[in-house]
Amino acid sequence: MKYTAGKSQRGDIEIIYEPTQKKNIEIELETSVERLYGEQIRAVITNTAKSFGINSGKFSAVDDGALPYVLRARVEAVIRAAKEAAK
Amino acid sequence: MKFQRLRRSRLYMPGNNPYLSQNAFLFGADCIILDLEDSVPPSEKFDTRILVREILKNVDFGGTEKTVRINQMSSPFGRDDLEESVPALPDAIFIPKTESADDVLIVDEIVAEIKSKHDIDKEIFYMPIIESAKGVWNAYEIASASPNVVMLTFGAEDFTRDIGAQRTREGKEQFVAKSMVVLGAKAAGIQASDTVWSDIDDIEGLRNSTLEAKELGFDGKGAIHPSQVEIINEIFNPTHDEIEYAKKVVSAFEEAQKKGNAVVALGRKMLDPPVVARAQRIIELAEKIGKNP
Numbered sequence: 034m035k036y037t038a039g040k041s042q043r044g045d046i047e048i049i050y051e052p053t054q055k056k057n058i059e060i061e062l063e064t065s066v067e068r069l070y071g072e073q074i075r076a077v078i079t080n081t082a083k084s085f086g087i088n089s090g091k092f093s094a095v096d097d098g099a100l101p102y103v104l105r106a107r108v109e110a111v112i113r114a115a116k117e118a119a120k
Numbered sequence: 121m122k123f124q125r126l127r128r129s130r131l132y133m134p135g136n137n138p139y140l141s142q143n144a145f146l147f148g149a150d151c152i153i154l155d156l157e158d159s160v161p162p163s164e165k166f167d168t169r170i171l172v173r174e175i176l177k178n179v180d181f182g183g184t185e186k187t188v189r190i191n192q193m194s195s196p197f198g199r200d201d202l203e204e205s206v207p208a209l210p211d212a213i214f215i216p217k218t219e220s221a222d223d224v225l226i227v228d229e230i231v232a233e234i235k236s237k238h239d240i241d242k243e244i245f246y247m248p249i250i251e252s253a254k255g256v257w258n259a260y261e262i263a264s265a266s267p268n269v270v271m272l273t274f275g276a277e278d279f280t281r282d283i284g285a286q287r288t289r290e291g292k293e294q295f296v297a298k299s300m301v302v303l304g305a306k307a308a309g310i311q312a313s314d315t316v317w318s319d320i321d322d323i324e325g326l327r328n329s330t331l332e333a334k335e336l337g338f339d340g341k342g343a344i345h346p347s348q349v350e351i352i353n354e355i356f357n358p359t360h361d362e363i364e365y366a367k368k369v370v371s372a373f374e375e376a377q378k379k380g381n382a383v384v385a386l387g388r389k390m391l392d393p394p395v396v397a398r399a400q401r402i403i404e405l406a407e408k409i410g411k412n413p
Contacts, residue, residue, distance in 0.1 A: 038167040044139025102178040103138045103171065110167040 034118065038110035039099070046099035048078075050111035051091045058082055058089060064096035077101050081108040085116075124311055125185065126150050126408045127271060128340040128356035129349045132189070132316070134159035135172040142179050147346035148353060151185040156201050157192075157216050165197045169204040176208035187247065189214035193226050202227065206234040209242050212270065217278065218248035219255045221265035228266045243268065247313075251275030252282040256297040259304025272305040273342070274298055276315035289325055291332070302337040316342035323351065330355040357409055358402045366406075369399035 039047045053059070060075050078092050081104070092108070099107070131149035133141050135156050144152045154172045156165065172188060179186075188205045190213055191197035202213070215227050224246055231244055246269045248255075248262050255262065256279070263272050276287060276294050285293040298314065305312035314333035317326040330352050333341050341352045358366070368386055373396045376384040384391040 040136075042137065042139065044142060045137075099138065100142065100178075102174040106138075106171040106174040107167070110170045113170070114166065 034115070036111040036114045036118070038114070039103075039107040041095050041097060044098050044100070044103065046074075046094055046096040046104055046107050048107045048111050049093040050108075050115060051093075052115055053090050055089050058087070059091045061091070061093045062096065063094065066096070066098070073101075074099075074104060077104045078108050081105045082112060085109065085112045087112055124270065124339075126405065127185070127311055127313060129343050129352040130187075130273075130313060130340060131343045131346065131349055132159070135175075135188075136160050136164050136168040138171060138175065141175045145180070145182045145184045147349050149184060149343060149346075149349045150340065150353075151187055151212075152181060153187050153189050153214055154210075155189045156197070156205075157189050162197075165191070166200075169197075169201050173204045173208040176205065176210055185211045187212040187214055189216060189249075190227075192217050193223065193230075198227075199230060202230050202234060206231055206244065207238045207240065209240065210244060212245035212247050214273065215246055215248045216275075217251055217255070218262050219250075219252055220258050221261045224248055224262060224265035224269060228268065245270040247271045247273055249273045249275045250297075250301050251278035253279070253297075255279075256300050259301050260307050261304075263304045263308035263310055269308070269310060271311040271313055271339070272301050273313045274301045274315045274338075277318070279315075289322075291329065298333070298336055298338070306337060311339040312337065314338040314341040316344045317348065318344060320345045320347065326351055327355070357411065358405050360411075362402055363406045363411060366399035366402035369396055370403055373399075 036050045039045050041047050058079050060078055062071060062074060064071060064074060074096060127150050129149045130151035130153055131147055132153045132155050133144050135154045141154060154175060156169055156172060160168045176186060188210045190201035213227065215224060218224060227246060246266060248269060250256055250259060250272055259272060263269055279297055280287040280293055302312045317329050319325055326348055330341050334355055340356055343349050343352055369391055372386045372391060373384045384396060
Protein backbone atom coordinates (compact mmCIF):
# COMPACT_ATOMS: atom_id res chain seq x y z
CA MET A 34 0.00 0.00 0.00
CA LYS A 35 1.25 3.51 -0.86
CA TYR A 36 0.31 6.77 0.83
CA THR A 37 0.61 10.14 -0.90
CA ALA A 38 0.59 13.74 0.30
CA GLY A 39 1.46 17.05 -1.33
CA LYS A 40 1.58 17.96 -4.98
CA SER A 41 4.04 18.83 -7.69
CA GLN A 42 3.39 22.55 -7.30
CA ARG A 43 5.61 25.50 -6.45
CA GLY A 44 6.66 25.54 -2.80
CA ASP A 45 5.40 22.00 -2.23
CA ILE A 46 6.69 18.44 -2.26
CA GLU A 47 4.86 15.31 -3.34
CA ILE A 48 5.69 12.44 -1.05
CA ILE A 49 4.78 8.80 -1.53
CA TYR A 50 5.37 6.53 1.43
CA GLU A 51 5.42 2.77 1.16
CA PRO A 52 5.95 0.70 4.31
CA THR A 53 8.48 -2.07 3.70
CA GLN A 54 9.96 -5.00 5.63
CA LYS A 55 13.49 -3.61 5.30
CA LYS A 56 15.30 -2.29 8.35
CA ASN A 57 16.08 1.16 7.04
CA ILE A 58 14.49 4.25 5.54
CA GLU A 59 15.02 4.52 1.81
CA ILE A 60 14.57 7.91 0.11
CA GLU A 61 14.25 8.54 -3.60
CA LEU A 62 14.38 12.29 -4.14
CA GLU A 63 13.84 14.39 -7.23
CA THR A 64 14.64 18.08 -6.76
CA SER A 65 16.23 20.91 -8.70
CA VAL A 66 18.13 21.93 -5.57
CA GLU A 67 19.78 18.54 -4.99
CA ARG A 68 23.30 19.99 -4.85
CA LEU A 69 22.38 22.68 -2.30
CA TYR A 70 19.65 21.13 -0.20
CA GLY A 71 19.40 17.43 -1.13
CA GLU A 72 20.98 16.22 2.09
CA GLN A 73 18.88 18.59 4.21
CA ILE A 74 15.67 17.43 2.56
CA ARG A 75 16.61 13.80 3.19
CA ALA A 76 17.44 14.61 6.80
CA VAL A 77 14.07 16.31 7.37
CA ILE A 78 12.25 13.31 5.89
CA THR A 79 14.25 10.84 8.00
CA ASN A 80 13.98 12.84 11.23
CA THR A 81 10.25 13.45 10.83
CA ALA A 82 9.66 9.75 10.13
CA LYS A 83 11.69 8.77 13.20
CA SER A 84 9.82 11.26 15.38
CA PHE A 85 6.70 9.26 14.54
CA GLY A 86 8.43 5.97 15.37
CA ILE A 87 9.02 5.00 11.73
CA ASN A 88 12.44 3.44 11.07
CA SER A 89 11.75 1.68 7.80
CA GLY A 90 9.95 2.18 4.52
CA LYS A 91 10.44 3.87 1.19
CA PHE A 92 9.82 7.56 0.60
CA SER A 93 9.64 8.81 -2.99
CA ALA A 94 9.64 12.59 -3.16
CA VAL A 95 9.31 15.14 -5.95
CA ASP A 96 10.27 18.54 -4.57
CA ASP A 97 9.53 21.96 -6.01
CA GLY A 98 11.09 24.23 -3.41
CA ALA A 99 9.22 23.14 -0.27
CA LEU A 100 10.33 24.82 2.95
CA PRO A 101 11.21 22.57 5.91
CA TYR A 102 7.82 22.98 7.64
CA VAL A 103 6.03 21.96 4.42
CA LEU A 104 8.27 18.88 4.16
CA ARG A 105 7.51 17.98 7.76
CA ALA A 106 3.75 18.42 7.20
CA ARG A 107 3.78 16.22 4.12
CA VAL A 108 5.83 13.46 5.76
CA GLU A 109 3.63 13.56 8.85
CA ALA A 110 0.53 13.25 6.65
CA VAL A 111 1.68 10.08 4.88
CA ILE A 112 2.86 8.46 8.09
CA ARG A 113 -0.33 9.23 9.99
CA ALA A 114 -2.40 8.00 7.04
CA ALA A 115 -0.40 4.74 7.03
CA LYS A 116 -0.78 4.33 10.78
CA GLU A 117 -4.50 5.03 10.56
CA ALA A 118 -4.88 2.40 7.83
CA ALA A 119 -2.93 -0.14 9.89
CA LYS A 120 -5.33 0.18 12.85
CA MET B 121 -18.62 48.67 21.42
CA LYS B 122 -15.76 46.22 22.03
CA PHE B 123 -12.20 46.96 20.96
CA GLN B 124 -12.09 46.12 17.31
CA ARG B 125 -9.11 45.73 15.07
CA LEU B 126 -9.00 46.92 11.50
CA ARG B 127 -10.76 44.38 9.31
CA ARG B 128 -11.23 46.06 5.93
CA SER B 129 -10.18 43.08 3.86
CA ARG B 130 -10.07 39.35 4.48
CA LEU B 131 -8.21 37.30 1.91
CA TYR B 132 -8.98 33.63 1.32
CA MET B 133 -5.99 31.36 0.68
CA PRO B 134 -6.47 27.71 -0.25
CA GLY B 135 -4.98 25.81 2.69
CA ASN B 136 -3.45 23.22 0.35
CA ASN B 137 -1.18 25.70 -1.43
CA PRO B 138 1.89 26.34 0.74
CA TYR B 139 3.52 28.75 -1.69
CA LEU B 140 0.58 31.20 -1.65
CA SER B 141 0.30 31.08 2.11
CA GLN B 142 3.96 31.69 2.85
CA ASN B 143 3.77 35.05 1.05
CA ALA B 144 0.23 35.93 2.08
CA PHE B 145 1.12 38.78 4.41
CA LEU B 146 2.67 40.69 1.49
CA PHE B 147 -0.70 41.28 -0.11
CA GLY B 148 -1.81 43.90 2.44
CA ALA B 149 -5.00 42.20 3.64
CA ASP B 150 -5.99 42.87 7.25
CA CYS B 151 -6.94 39.25 7.69
CA ILE B 152 -5.69 36.06 5.99
CA ILE B 153 -7.97 33.04 5.93
CA LEU B 154 -6.29 29.67 5.52
CA ASP B 155 -9.12 27.73 3.99
CA LEU B 156 -9.89 24.14 4.90
CA GLU B 157 -13.41 24.22 3.47
CA ASP B 158 -14.56 24.91 -0.09
CA SER B 159 -11.17 25.24 -1.79
CA VAL B 160 -9.98 21.87 -0.49
CA PRO B 161 -11.34 18.64 -2.02
CA PRO B 162 -12.40 15.92 0.46
CA SER B 163 -9.44 13.73 -0.54
CA GLU B 164 -7.03 16.46 0.64
CA LYS B 165 -8.71 17.52 3.88
CA PHE B 166 -6.47 15.34 6.06
CA ASP B 167 -3.15 16.48 4.54
CA THR B 168 -4.27 20.09 4.36
CA ARG B 169 -5.18 20.50 8.00
CA ILE B 170 -1.69 19.26 8.97
CA LEU B 171 -0.14 21.70 6.50
CA VAL B 172 -2.30 24.58 7.77
CA ARG B 173 -1.21 23.81 11.32
CA GLU B 174 2.43 24.06 10.24
CA ILE B 175 1.77 27.28 8.30
CA LEU B 176 0.21 28.83 11.40
CA LYS B 177 3.21 27.80 13.48
CA ASN B 178 5.96 28.74 11.06
CA VAL B 179 4.92 31.61 8.79
CA ASP B 180 5.38 35.16 10.01
CA PHE B 181 2.17 36.98 9.14
CA GLY B 182 3.40 40.30 10.51
CA GLY B 183 0.47 42.32 11.80
CA THR B 184 -2.03 40.44 9.65
CA GLU B 185 -4.73 38.57 11.51
CA LYS B 186 -4.20 34.85 10.84
CA THR B 187 -7.34 32.80 10.72
CA VAL B 188 -8.67 29.43 9.59
CA ARG B 189 -11.95 28.58 7.88
CA ILE B 190 -12.92 25.17 9.19
CA ASN B 191 -15.44 22.78 7.66
CA GLN B 192 -18.96 22.63 9.06
CA MET B 193 -19.20 20.88 12.40
CA SER B 194 -21.90 18.63 10.94
CA SER B 195 -19.39 17.33 8.36
CA PRO B 196 -16.85 14.58 9.13
CA PHE B 197 -14.08 17.20 9.06
CA GLY B 198 -15.06 20.08 11.37
CA ARG B 199 -13.90 18.66 14.69
CA ASP B 200 -10.59 17.40 13.27
CA ASP B 201 -10.00 20.84 11.76
CA LEU B 202 -10.27 22.37 15.23
CA GLU B 203 -8.15 19.65 16.90
CA GLU B 204 -5.35 20.31 14.46
CA SER B 205 -5.48 24.08 14.10
CA VAL B 206 -6.37 25.44 17.56
CA PRO B 207 -3.07 24.31 19.19
CA ALA B 208 -1.27 26.28 16.45
CA LEU B 209 -2.93 29.43 17.81
CA PRO B 210 -4.88 31.09 15.00
CA ASP B 211 -6.27 34.52 15.86
CA ALA B 212 -9.76 33.49 14.79
CA ILE B 213 -11.88 30.70 13.35
CA PHE B 214 -14.31 31.29 10.50
CA ILE B 215 -17.38 29.10 11.08
CA PRO B 216 -19.07 28.35 7.74
CA LYS B 217 -22.81 28.06 7.15
CA THR B 218 -23.72 29.26 10.64
CA GLU B 219 -27.47 29.20 11.16
CA SER B 220 -27.96 29.51 14.91
CA ALA B 221 -26.26 30.36 18.19
CA ASP B 222 -25.85 26.61 18.75
CA ASP B 223 -23.55 26.38 15.72
CA VAL B 224 -21.24 28.83 17.48
CA LEU B 225 -21.60 27.23 20.89
CA ILE B 226 -20.59 23.80 19.55
CA VAL B 227 -17.37 25.28 18.21
CA ASP B 228 -16.86 27.26 21.42
CA GLU B 229 -17.19 24.13 23.55
CA ILE B 230 -14.69 22.14 21.48
CA VAL B 231 -12.24 25.03 21.33
CA ALA B 232 -12.47 25.35 25.14
CA GLU B 233 -11.73 21.60 25.50
CA ILE B 234 -8.71 21.81 23.19
CA LYS B 235 -7.41 24.94 24.90
CA SER B 236 -7.68 23.27 28.27
CA LYS B 237 -5.96 20.08 27.02
CA HIS B 238 -3.04 22.06 25.57
CA ASP B 239 -2.91 24.68 28.32
CA ILE B 240 -3.63 27.53 25.92
CA ASP B 241 -4.71 30.86 27.34
CA LYS B 242 -4.75 32.88 24.13
CA GLU B 243 -8.19 34.16 23.15
CA ILE B 244 -9.38 32.70 19.86
CA PHE B 245 -12.13 34.69 18.18
CA TYR B 246 -15.02 33.46 16.04
CA MET B 247 -16.24 34.86 12.77
CA PRO B 248 -19.45 33.08 11.77
CA ILE B 249 -20.25 33.07 8.06
CA ILE B 250 -23.93 33.56 7.38
CA GLU B 251 -24.94 32.04 4.07
CA SER B 252 -28.54 30.86 4.37
CA ALA B 253 -31.98 32.35 4.94
CA LYS B 254 -32.09 30.84 8.43
CA GLY B 255 -28.67 32.24 9.27
CA VAL B 256 -29.71 35.71 8.13
CA TRP B 257 -32.88 35.50 10.19
CA ASN B 258 -30.84 34.57 13.28
CA ALA B 259 -28.03 37.08 12.70
CA TYR B 260 -28.35 38.83 16.06
CA GLU B 261 -28.58 35.57 18.02
CA ILE B 262 -25.44 34.32 16.23
CA ALA B 263 -23.59 37.59 16.79
CA SER B 264 -24.34 37.50 20.52
CA ALA B 265 -23.82 33.74 21.01
CA SER B 266 -20.40 34.16 22.63
CA PRO B 267 -18.25 37.12 23.71
CA ASN B 268 -15.61 35.74 21.34
CA VAL B 269 -17.74 36.37 18.26
CA VAL B 270 -16.12 39.50 16.84
CA MET B 271 -17.46 39.69 13.31
CA LEU B 272 -20.33 38.37 11.19
CA THR B 273 -19.56 37.58 7.59
CA PHE B 274 -22.00 37.28 4.73
CA GLY B 275 -21.64 34.59 2.03
CA ALA B 276 -23.70 35.36 -1.06
CA GLU B 277 -23.06 32.27 -3.17
CA ASP B 278 -24.71 29.76 -0.85
CA PHE B 279 -27.27 32.31 0.30
CA THR B 280 -28.68 32.92 -3.18
CA ARG B 281 -28.79 29.18 -3.80
CA ASP B 282 -30.61 28.71 -0.49
CA ILE B 283 -33.34 31.21 -1.28
CA GLY B 284 -33.67 29.93 -4.84
CA ALA B 285 -32.55 33.15 -6.48
CA GLN B 286 -30.07 33.82 -9.24
CA ARG B 287 -26.96 35.69 -8.10
CA THR B 288 -26.92 38.89 -10.14
CA ARG B 289 -24.22 41.46 -10.74
CA GLU B 290 -26.37 44.15 -9.07
CA GLY B 291 -27.07 41.90 -6.08
CA LYS B 292 -30.68 43.01 -5.43
CA GLU B 293 -31.45 39.49 -4.20
CA GLN B 294 -28.92 39.98 -1.37
CA PHE B 295 -29.85 43.49 -0.32
CA VAL B 296 -32.17 42.70 2.61
CA ALA B 297 -29.97 39.85 3.81
CA LYS B 298 -26.87 42.02 3.83
CA SER B 299 -28.68 44.69 5.82
CA MET B 300 -29.91 42.11 8.30
CA VAL B 301 -26.39 40.77 8.78
CA VAL B 302 -25.12 44.31 9.39
CA LEU B 303 -27.98 45.02 11.82
CA GLY B 304 -27.46 41.75 13.69
CA ALA B 305 -23.77 42.44 14.06
CA LYS B 306 -24.12 46.08 15.05
CA ALA B 307 -26.90 45.33 17.55
CA ALA B 308 -24.46 42.94 19.23
CA GLY B 309 -21.65 45.52 19.09
CA ILE B 310 -19.44 43.63 16.64
CA GLN B 311 -18.20 44.06 13.08
CA ALA B 312 -19.70 42.87 9.81
CA SER B 313 -17.89 41.87 6.64
CA ASP B 314 -19.43 41.59 3.20
CA THR B 315 -19.33 38.66 0.78
CA VAL B 316 -16.55 38.22 -1.79
CA TRP B 317 -16.73 39.54 -5.35
CA SER B 318 -16.19 36.38 -7.37
CA ASP B 319 -15.25 37.80 -10.77
CA ILE B 320 -11.55 38.60 -10.47
CA ASP B 321 -11.46 40.42 -13.82
CA ASP B 322 -14.45 42.67 -13.08
CA ILE B 323 -12.72 45.51 -11.24
CA GLU B 324 -15.60 47.94 -11.72
CA GLY B 325 -18.01 45.38 -10.24
CA LEU B 326 -15.71 44.90 -7.24
CA ARG B 327 -15.44 48.66 -6.72
CA ASN B 328 -19.23 49.19 -6.88
CA SER B 329 -19.95 46.23 -4.65
CA THR B 330 -17.39 47.45 -2.08
CA LEU B 331 -18.79 50.99 -2.13
CA GLU B 332 -22.26 49.58 -1.56
CA ALA B 333 -20.97 47.42 1.31
CA LYS B 334 -19.49 50.49 2.99
CA GLU B 335 -22.77 52.40 2.52
CA LEU B 336 -24.71 49.53 4.08
CA GLY B 337 -22.54 49.63 7.20
CA PHE B 338 -20.13 46.76 6.60
CA ASP B 339 -16.63 47.18 8.05
CA GLY B 340 -14.90 45.18 5.33
CA LYS B 341 -15.22 42.75 2.48
CA GLY B 342 -13.82 39.39 1.45
CA ALA B 343 -11.28 38.90 -1.32
CA ILE B 344 -10.60 35.77 -3.31
CA HIS B 345 -7.54 37.15 -5.07
CA PRO B 346 -4.68 39.34 -3.84
CA SER B 347 -5.41 41.87 -6.62
CA GLN B 348 -8.74 42.70 -4.95
CA VAL B 349 -7.22 43.69 -1.59
CA GLU B 350 -5.95 47.15 -2.49
CA ILE B 351 -9.31 48.29 -3.89
CA ILE B 352 -11.19 47.01 -0.86
CA ASN B 353 -8.76 48.61 1.60
CA GLU B 354 -8.84 51.90 -0.24
CA ILE B 355 -12.65 52.09 -0.19
CA PHE B 356 -12.90 51.20 3.49
CA ASN B 357 -10.24 53.76 4.40
CA PRO B 358 -11.76 57.01 5.62
CA THR B 359 -11.38 59.84 3.08
CA HIS B 360 -9.43 63.04 3.79
CA ASP B 361 -12.71 65.01 4.18
CA GLU B 362 -14.14 62.40 6.55
CA ILE B 363 -11.01 62.55 8.70
CA GLU B 364 -10.97 66.34 8.80
CA TYR B 365 -14.64 66.50 9.78
CA ALA B 366 -14.15 63.77 12.40
CA LYS B 367 -11.29 65.76 13.97
CA LYS B 368 -13.55 68.81 14.30
CA VAL B 369 -16.32 66.72 15.86
CA VAL B 370 -13.99 65.08 18.38
CA SER B 371 -12.38 68.37 19.27
CA ALA B 372 -15.84 69.96 19.82
CA PHE B 373 -16.76 66.98 22.00
CA GLU B 374 -13.58 67.29 24.09
CA GLU B 375 -14.12 71.02 24.45
CA ALA B 376 -17.71 70.48 25.65
CA GLN B 377 -16.56 67.88 28.15
CA LYS B 378 -13.91 70.22 29.51
CA LYS B 379 -16.55 72.91 30.03
CA GLY B 380 -18.96 70.40 31.55
CA ASN B 381 -21.51 70.97 28.77
CA ALA B 382 -23.92 68.12 28.19
CA VAL B 383 -24.65 69.31 24.67
CA VAL B 384 -21.97 69.09 21.99
CA ALA B 385 -22.17 71.54 19.12
CA LEU B 386 -20.11 72.20 16.02
CA GLY B 387 -20.85 75.72 14.85
CA ARG B 388 -24.62 75.93 14.97
CA LYS B 389 -25.11 72.20 14.58
CA MET B 390 -25.82 69.99 17.56
CA LEU B 391 -23.90 66.70 17.56
CA ASP B 392 -25.64 63.57 18.78
CA PRO B 393 -23.58 60.92 20.65
CA PRO B 394 -23.60 58.51 17.63
CA VAL B 395 -22.04 61.25 15.48
CA VAL B 396 -19.28 61.66 18.06
CA ALA B 397 -18.80 57.90 18.30
CA ARG B 398 -18.54 57.61 14.52
CA ALA B 399 -16.01 60.44 14.41
CA GLN B 400 -13.91 58.73 17.10
CA ARG B 401 -14.05 55.50 15.06
CA ILE B 402 -12.90 57.33 11.91
CA ILE B 403 -9.96 58.83 13.76
CA GLU B 404 -9.07 55.44 15.22
CA LEU B 405 -9.18 53.97 11.69
CA ALA B 406 -7.11 56.84 10.30
CA GLU B 407 -4.49 56.30 13.01
CA LYS B 408 -4.31 52.61 12.20
CA ILE B 409 -3.66 53.27 8.53
CA GLY B 410 -1.27 56.15 9.23
CA LYS B 411 -3.51 58.88 7.80
CA ASN B 412 -3.74 60.94 10.96
CA PRO B 413 -0.28 62.39 11.63
